[in-house]
Amino acid sequence: MLWLWIVGGVVVVLGVVFVLGYNRLVRLRNEVDTGWANIDVQLQRRSDLIPNLVEAVRGYAAHERAVFDEVTKARAALQHAAGPGAAADANEGLTVALGRLFAVAEAYPDLKASENFLQLQNDLTDTEDKISAARRYYNSTVMHFNTAIQSIPWVLVAKPLGFRDREFFSAAGDTELPQVSFSQAT
Amino acid sequence: MTLQQQIRSNRFRSGIVVLGFALLLLVLAGLIGLVLDVSLAIIVLAIAAAYGLFGLLSSRSMIAGMTGAQPLGPEDLKPLRRLVDNVSIGAGLPVTPELRIVDDPAPNAFAAGLRTTKSYVGVTTGLLQAMPKRELEAVIAHEISHIRNRDTYLMTMAVVFAGVIALIADIGFRSIAYGGRSRKAGGLIVVLAVVGFILAPFAALLLRMSLSRRREYLADAGAAEILSDPEAMALALRRLELDPTTIRYGNTSTAHMWVESPTDRVDSMRNGVLELSSWFNTHPPVRARIAALEDAGGFRLPDRLPADTPFAAELGLDA
Numbered sequence: 001m002l003w004l005w006i007v008g009g010v011v012v013v014l015g016v017v018f019v020l021g022y023n024r025l026v027r028l029r030n031e032v033d034t035g036w037a038n039i040d041v042q043l044q045r046r047s048d049l050i051p052n053l054v055e056a057v058r059g060y061a062a063h064e065r066a067v068f069d070e071v072t073k074a075r076a077a078l079q080h081a082a083g084p085g086a087a088a089d090a091n092e093g094l095t096v097a098l099g100r101l102f103a104v105a106e107a108y109p110d111l112k113a114s115e116n117f118l119q120l121q122n123d124l125t126d127t128e129d130k131i132s133a134a135r136r137y138y139n140s141t142v143m144h145f146n147t148a149i150q151s152i153p154w155v156l157v158a159k160p161l162g163f164r165d166r167e168f169f170s171a172a173g174d175t176e177l178p179q180v181s182f183s184q185a186t
Numbered sequence: 187m188t189l190q191q192q193i194r195s196n197r198f199r200s201g202i203v204v205l206g207f208a209l210l211l212l213v214l215a216g217l218i219g220l221v222l223d224v225s226l227a228i229i230v231l232a233i234a235a236a237y238g239l240f241g242l243l244s245s246r247s248m249i250a251g252m253t254g255a256q257p258l259g260p261e262d263l264k265p266l267r268r269l270v271d272n273v274s275i276g277a278g279l280p281v282t283p284e285l286r287i288v289d290d291p292a293p294n295a296f297a298a299g300l301r302t303t304k305s306y307v308g309v310t311t312g313l314l315q316a317m318p319k320r321e322l323e324a325v326i327a328h329e330i331s332h333i334r335n336r337d338t339y340l341m342t343m344a345v346v347f348a349g350v351i352a353l354i355a356d357i358g359f360r361s362i363a364y365g366g367r368s369r370k371a372g373g374l375i376v377v378l379a380v381v382g383f384i385l386a387p388f389a390a391l392l393l394r395m396s397l398s399r400r401r402e403y404l405a406d407a408g409a410a411e412i413l414s415d416p417e418a419m420a421l422a423l424r425r426l427e428l429d430p431t432t433i434r435y436g437n438t439s440t441a442h443m444w445v446e447s448p449t450d451r452v453d454s455m456r457n458g459v460l461e462l463s464s465w466f467n468t469h470p471p472v473r474a475r476i477a478a479l480e481d482a483g484g485f486r487l488p489d490r491l492p493a494d495t496p497f498a499a500e501l502g503l504d505a
Contacts, residue, residue, distance in 0.1 A: 031278070038275060126268055133276035136414055141278070 021154065025163055028145040032166050035138035036084065039169055042131045043078060043091060049127065050075045050094075053120045057101060060111040064104050071097045084138070084167040091131070092171040098124070135169045142166045197404070200340065203397040207347045207390065214354045214386055221379045222361050230357055234350040241346040242300065249298040255286035255308040263287075263501055266314070270307060270326055276412045277330045283307050293317065293429050294444045297329040297338050305333045314503060316429060318494030321422035324409050328419065331408025337401040341442050344394045351390040359383040398442040398468040406475055407482065416483030420476045425491055427472040442468040 054068050074097040078090040102121075105111050112118075146165050149158035158164075211234075219227035249255075258267070267285055274282040283299070284306035293316040299305030307329045309322075317325065332338055362380060406423075410416035426446040446469065469475075480486055 034280075035278060038278070042275075129268075129272050130275055133272045136276050136412070137278040140411065 022161070025145075025148055025154065025158070025161075028141070028148050029163065031141040032138070032145050035134070035141040036169075038134040039084075039087075039131065039138050042127055042134050043087060046091075046094070046124070046127045046131065047075050047078050049120060049124055050098075053098075053101070053117075053124070056114070056117045056120060057105055057108075057111060060108045061104060067097075067100050067104050071101050073097075084142075084169040085172075088135075088169045088171040095128075139168050139170070142168050199400050200397060200404075203393050203400070204340070204343075206393050207344065207351075210351055210386060210389055210393070211347070211354070213382065214351065214358065217379045217382050218354070218358045218361070221376055222358070226361065230354055233357075234354055237353060238346045238350050241349060242342060245342045245346075246299055246304075250286070250306075253288055253296065253308055254290075255288045255306070257284065257286055265500055266309075266497070269319070269323060269497075270330075273323060273327050273412060274330050277327065277334050277408075279330065279334060283330065283333055285309070287311060291315075293426060294446055295325050295329050296444045297332040299333065300339050300342060302333055302336070305338060307333075311498075311503070312429075314498040314501060315496050316425060317422060317497055318492075319497050319500065320415070320418045320494075321425060322497045323413060324415065324418035324422045327409035327412040328405045328422075331405045331412060332401065335401070335404055335408060337405065341398060341401065344397050345442070348387070348390040348394045352387040355383040355386040394442075395468055399470045401442075402469050402475065403478055406479055410479060410483065416479045417485055417487070420479040420483075420485075420487050421491065423472050423476050423479075424487055428491070446472070 050071060054071055057064070058068060071094075074090070074094040078087065078094050081087040081090040105117070148154060149163045149165065154163075215227050215231050218230055263285075270285050271282050279302060281303045283297070286306050286308040288294075288308050288310045290310040291312040292310060293313040295307065295309040295313055297305060297307050307326060309326070313322065313325065359380065362376060362383070406419055409419045413419075423446070476487060
């Protein structure tokens with residue numbers, strides 16, 4: 001009789017531990033998803049600004065076709081990027097292409113002074129700030145989630161339960177650390 | 187300690203303090219039931235619950251009234267609102283808190299609201315005049331992590347709890363002092379009850395203040411994490427510490443909300459031990475807060491603050 005109670009007690013405790021731990025993993029995974037949605041919204045906003053920007057510059061510098069093509073391609077790449085890593089790469093590519101576009105714009109004082117262009121430039125800077133804020137949050141959620149499913153005992157059951165490591169939003173060759181958390185992600 | 191560890195240990199201690207409040211309430215109700223009357227204990231608890239509920243529900247408008255925080259029009263201070271927006275995205279808040287301005291030359295900020303989605307951040311005009319963008323961002327991140335950590339909720343609860351406990355203790359004390367005949371028990375237990383009724387409000391205040399101090403460390407750590415920049419928070423604290431002006435609206439019931447305490451006079455740590463006189467402070471000493479950030483971030487603040495243009499210039503406000 002006593003043995004039955006002990007075994008029963010152990011089973012109940014294990015069950016409770018499992019349920020609590022599982023729910024924690026689900027919560028962490030949902031946080032990662034929300035974090036990604038935040039970035040996605042801002043990336044979308046950024047690529048929505050591009051056509052207007054290209055048109056604005058084209059109005060003053062129609063012959064700079066190579067630059068427009070490059071920006072348009074980079075934008076398409078961003079829209080079709082699958083997964084955080086690829087999206088970060090494409091976003092980086094767009095930044096480089098936009099850098100060229102703004103370098104071209106430098107040569108046209110009328111363009112630089114135009115209300116429309118200034119507004120677009122302003123919106124773009126704001127979106128870039130928001131992307132980097134959203135990225136900090138997303139990367140910290142990824143770090144928490146990955147650490148959780150790589151720790152004992154969850155490392156043993158995470159895969160069968162459908163929990164996979166998530167990708168950081170960081171471009172290849174990105175030297176900046178995913179986030180300053182002062183503790184190592186294992 | 188790393189930031190994550192700090193956050194975890196802060197959560198744990200906050201939990202203990204809340205438990206302390208609940209215990210204190212139970213002990214008081216138990217004393218009344220034991221010494222006086224069980225039905226009186228129930229009535230008192232009901233009054234306390236009603237009082238507490240009213241306090242919670244009216245806290246939002248009460249805080250706005252007491253601090254004089256003004257809501258902004260849709261076109262006002264766009265760069266500042268953009269900044270708040272970005273910080274709250276970095277914190278992963280679902281909704282950006284509303285921004286309110288307190289017209290006061292002392293640099294300070296606070297957060298209020300019971301729910302994350304219905305909260306607001308108040309900043310003084312003095313803060314905008316004093317802080318460069320990087321430090322202002324840190325102060326706002328501090329307030330936003332108060333909202334994210336549900337501190338605004340917890341602290342409102344703590345204030346209400348402390349009030350309720352004072353109320354119950356008062357009722358209990360008066361019933362014993364003036365209602366001699368309705369007493370059930372006598373002797374030692376009455377003496378114990380009287381001592382309990384006198385000490386309980388102090389214990390509640392002590393708990394409330396220690397809870398408040400915990401939450402400050404937690405919000406500092408949170409701000410550093412949101413911005414990935416612990417130095418910015420430390421710089422902002424140093425700047426606040428050096429500023430001699432204190433807030434006009436500072437009173438003891440709202441003191442816990444501000445980023446820098448408007449009421450604490452004693453700010454001393456000797457040999458690493460908090461002195462007795464600072465046990466009733468709402469905020470930990472600024473030095474200790476800066477030291478915690480320095481430990482977590484692995485840096486040392488320079489002796490002199492960098493001279494930067496205040497954010498007010500970017501907003502087009504006159505100094």
